[in-house]
Amino acid sequence: MSQPAQPGLAGRFLSAIGEPVVYTWREVTGVARMAALVFQYMLRGKIRWDAVAAQMYEIGNKSIVFITFTLGFLGMILVFQAGFQAEKITGDLQLLGALFLQILLREFAPTITALMIATRVGTGIAAEIGSMVVTEQVDAMRMNSAPPVEYLVVPRFIAGTIMMVVLVIYAVLVCYLAGMFTGLYAFNVNPHTFVNFAFVSVLDVAVCLVKALAYGMAIPLVASHTGLRTHGGSAGVGWATTQSVVSCSLSVVILDFILSGLSYPLLAAAG
Amino acid sequence: MTLLSALGPGDPMIRVEGITKYYLGATVLDGVTLDIPSGSNLGLMGPGGAGKSLLLKIIAGLVEPDQGRVLVDGHDVGTLDAHKLAQLRFNIGMVFQNYALFDSMNVGENIAFPLRQRGGVPEEEIQARVREQLALVGLPGIAHQYPRELSGGMKKRVSFCRAVIPAPPLLFYDDPTAGLDPVTSSKIFIHLRRMQQDGGTTAITISHDIDGIKPICDRFALLDHGRLVFHGTRDEIEASDDRLVRQFWDGFSDD
Structure with missing residues (x-):
């Protein structure tokens, strides 16, 4: 078999530097193109609502227990740590609940929930679509003029977006309740004192929901894009699953950085 | 065909021109060129890993070649937009290897x-x-x-x-009888021949069951390590003195 020309030392050096940049660029543009296609199909009304409902159950209902445990424990840990520090420094725990709710809405509830969903749902989407690629099911769709993005990505995108918002609202409740009980049993903070909305504005709620929406859109897109790029049999599915966790988590963190950066001037201006 | 045929008189239904494909630094298809006339059934043979399934996917537009082009019904598959490619694929039925x-x-x-x-x-x-x-x-x-x-x-x-239910004018079979018992294989081959006779479909059949495809195909091609070793009619393959062709056609090995 003839081999294509191999690059020299300089070529290999440049390739080693440029490869991650090119890879990242291809990933980002690939996801952006897929997002454009998804919106195109949605605008044309090509939405299979039965598939959306099935995915909502898969992404939302099946994540409830996972989110309850992770965010519940996180609420307890956060309040315990914050209360412990506040008690040592000021000895005043009056504002524990109010400050906890503010940081919960602005940061922890949407971002931690999204990271959890990236591991549970993102891997599931990448593995499922990746398996369909290696078993030629995606090729069979294309041969029957059924675009894989319309059939596989659009339902997951819609379901992911809706259920992420629902899960984040649920996560806020679970986390706050867990924190409230920790405040009561660890620091003797009365629930009436703990439940305090003094530091929370509509803008905080808006930031929380915008983040949930952004993560809910990003995770299915990134995971589906990774799944559709699977090749090489079962090893490829393993690669897609791992890659999906890394890419989805990275997108959540980067989106968090951007959205926080955009929202904090507004929050600061609002007082 | 759903797409308006762009065939000229005497043009083949499928024309493969200099298809080359690289994968992980290796050349997996090397300048493959062949014509498949309308209404004929090409038996595509070759050892495992020769590039048969890949060639079939390139013809179907599922994989892009690195060089060369494929014309199906006169249309360059690589230049069709998504809508036209979808229309063209409505005319193709495909049985996949997996x-x-x-x-x-x-x-x-x-x-x-x-x-x-x-x-x-x-x-x-x-x-x-x-x-x-x-x-x-x-x-x-x-x-x-x-x-x-x-x-x-x-x-x-x-x-x-699933592949044959819409009675498409083009059928691609990637090892349609792999894993089947001889009786069912024979039924499938009989069904393929009947479809060929009744509908005048143009087909490409990849199979390792050479005796099975002999009666249903009228043209044969042999791929080896990505290169087209033989392409011709039944008479031509029977007259060929190429050792690999003889091995495949007559079913013997060097050992």
């Missing part, structure tokens, strides 16, 4: 999928045609089962039903 049945659908839904995608066929007719196809391959009454409940041979037959 069955490619949709896990989320039952057998009936899998077989009906191409008809539902094309649209315009009443539901009663779809159901009747699904039943007819399943009976033809000896699997009546399994329409409600899911692919995970079927054996490999049964999946292959269901995959075959």
